[in-house]
Amino acid sequence: xxxxxxxxxxxxxxxxxxxxxxxxxxxxxxxxxxxxxxxxxxxxxxxxxxxxxxxxxxxxxxxxxxxxxxxxxxxxxxxxxxxxxxxxxxxxxxxxxxxxxxxxxxxxxxxxxxxxxxxxxxxxxxxxxxxxxxxxxxxxxxxxxxxxxxxxxxxxxxxxxxxxxxxxxxxxxxxxxxxxxxxxxxxxxxxxxxxxxxxxxxxxxxxxxxxxxxxxxxx
Numbered sequence: 166x167x168x169x170x171x172x173x174x175x176x177x178x179x180x181x182x183x184x185x186x187x188x189x190x191x192x193x194x195x196x197x198x199x200x201x202x203x204x205x206x207x208x209x210x211x212x213x214x215x216x217x218x219x220x221x222x223x224x225x226x227x228x229x230x231x232x233x234x235x236x237x238x239x240x241x242x243x244x245x246x247x248x249x250x251x252x253x254x255x256x257x258x259x260x261x262x263x264x265x266x267x268x269x270x271x272x273x274x275x276x277x278x279x280x281x282x283x284x285x286x287x288x289x290x291x292x293x294x295x296x297x298x299x300x301x302x303x304x305x306x307x308x309x310x311x312x313x314x315x316x317x318x319x320x321x322x323x324x325x326x327x328x329x330x331x332x333x334x335x336x337x338x339x340x341x342x343x344x345x346x347x348x349x350x351x352x353x354x355x356x357x358x359x360x361x362x363x364x365x366x367x368x369x370x371x372x373x374x375x376x377x378x379x380x381x382x383x384x
Contacts, residue, residue: 188363
């Protein structure tokens with residue numbers, strides 16, 4: 166099962182009243198056309214992994230699951246919720262959130278073309294401002310909006326017990342957050358795996374980010 170590294174991080178944070186993670190969806194079918202990256206849905210293995218991931222969440226009293234508007238993120242959220250529910254966790258499947266999507270891609274055709282040409286190196290070109298802003302917004306601007314959304318959800322009142330929020334999103338969003346907040350570059354750490362992501366806590370208005378052995382207070 167994929168996602169065990171993130172699960173280990175989440176299960177180490179159960180002393181906190183509210184914990185969140187932005188994570189990549191489960192395994193999907195290959196993207197045939199880079200100009201249409203949102204069409205690919207989960208594989209059978211991805212569906213199974215997502216449910217197993219949910220079943221292995223421990224130490225929390227309540228789970229809320231949010232997802233991007235893309236089908237594979239919805240599928241991941243539904244399977245995680247099903248697994249967690251069967252394991253006895255109180256689950257709320259909140260539904261689609263535009264903030265978890267990729268609306269910052271302003272020109273899907275040109276961005277897809279460049280991504281197809283450069284592969285994973287496209288992200289480095291993007292982060293070093295070598296991709297026109299008419300095609301895709303700057304990484305720091307994207308990160309700020311993702312963090313504002315995340316903090317607003319972490320501040321939601323919790324009725325009782327310890328709450329975990331899972332925000333199912335896409336690889337680029339995970340890569341943005343883990344590099345800009347924690348200095349994790351994909352050239353060194355590898356691409357963001359399926360069901361992997363960055364965890365967060367909010368205590369005394371201090372947002373903290375966690376990825377593997379790294380942690381940082383978010384400015």
